[in-house]
Amino acid sequence: MAQAERLSTWQTFQQRTKHGDVIFWLLTLFFALMVVALVAAVGYVAWVGSSEARGRFGLSFLFKTGWDPNAQNFGALPAIYGTLVSSGIALLIAGPLGILIGVFLSELCPQRFKSPLSFMVELLAAIPSVIYGMWGVFVFVPFFRSWVAAPIAKSVGKSFPLLAGPVAAGRGLMVAGIILAIMILPTIAAITRDVLAVVPNHQREAMLAVGATRWEMIRKAVLPYARAGIIGGLMLGLGRALGETMAALMVIGSVKDKISTSLFGGGITAASLVASELPNANDSMHESTLILIALVLFGITLCVNAFARLLVWQAARGPVGSARS
């Protein structure tokens, strides 16, 4: 009798856990679907809002230059070019530097400097972008113009149009790229540090035991092991650079209607174009065009993310013909 009772209590308990599982599953499913719904909603709004501009320009909008709200003549190419080039410069600079900072913090830094330095790196990430922009305008742009851009334009630039003058204003794609690099540096450094920290010690010891120096150990055991995570960090940084609005707007020069052949020339990014013009867009065509620019930016980030997935997947797959592939 007593045993039967105990059994039934046990059964009720089991049933209750089962219900709990179902509820928990539904709850998580709901929020997971919410993410999908949000992406769809944002995409839908951008798609519908841009229908007027899409109807008027068609696909050629992507390959056209020009920006004249009065004549209703718009082209997205300068914004696409500016976005990709400034973010590309940012990644080229911040990628190697960020990885090196991460390596130092995780592998080489003496224990007592580790926390303060890590804290500083994270602090760098917490500075609002408008402050970076301001610093760029007041400090970096004048310095860069007279000490870097002008000498380069005068020497190398003469035979190399990508680095040619004029550099009068100082603002341009290159400066924007460098400011963006500073902004995404902490992201890349912090992620690199974190993924290196979880590389198991036995991998390091295996390398040291065959007579590797510290550098060989890092290059041949630690970094390859963390490759997928580091690529993930780079892509996160690139994503931040692509979407950055304020700092880029303040230093890029806001040249919206044409592509400058030189990196020292002005330009515009998609995000800063939308941010700067949307408040003053007073006809529906202009507004619809800006939404279309936003849609293009959405597409660019989607492509970059898909590409990153591909890279991470390849990096995680291991050697060619591996058992896991």
Next chain:
Amino acid sequence: MSEARLLTNTNSLRRNVAVGALVREREHTDTLAHKLEAKNFNFYYGTFQALSDISMVMREHSITAIIGPSGCGKSTLLRAINRMHDQTPGARGNGQLMLDGQNIYGPETDAVLLRRRIGMVFQRPNVFAKSIFDNIAYGLRIAGWHDRKQLAARVEQCLRQAALWDEVKDRLHSSALGLSGGQQQRLCIARAIAPRPEVLLMDEPCSALDPIATLKVEELMLELRREYTIVIVTHNMQQAARASDETAFMLMDPATRSGQLIEFGPTNRIFTNPQDKRTEDYVTGQFG
């Protein structure tokens, strides 16, 4: 403690294993040269003394087993030999620990060059997430082997020596992670011997392996003894009994918690006629 019990104990240990015969051929090791020698060696983690006053020798072309309960410092001692502790902040050794008469902790000793002379196999098979070939070639390239033909020849030679060649020769360029645990550990041994070290340290190399893989590794050790000086740390007393020439027994000093050497001598004597009561208790399974 009766003599009879000690004898039965060791006899059953020996009967277990066919390879026992191999090692038993060599009852006298005292004529072999001292490859490694510890004289009053101490080791510290910060202020904590992990090893105190260790004095023993490890002879050339012989297998020295270090046994003892968990926490007795046997792994610390083994890892001190190739300065694996250099990575740990605050870890340092003092006293003498000599490799061919050169102090391992002397200021003139370079840890990287030292490790090229002293290979190591770890508790868990820690292969790189690379191909089988590259796992061995990595160490060789670091040691300056660049000629493709020589590299391939040496890789094959090592895999044969590690008794792995026949199992992997058709998939040298597939991932080492696809191998079984026992195969991975033999790959680690092949990797360790590839740069032709003089000493091979093994830190409980069989603790993650099944009995058959364990036997293979032991046979391998006896084979490798011809060319290398082998030092092995093991939890498994049967392993020490059947696959070593000399045995060191260590215990943690209950007062200071630092590891000390209780007894060192030919394996046969340690297991049949220990001088110290504590060794006797341990090898007859009366300890802990």
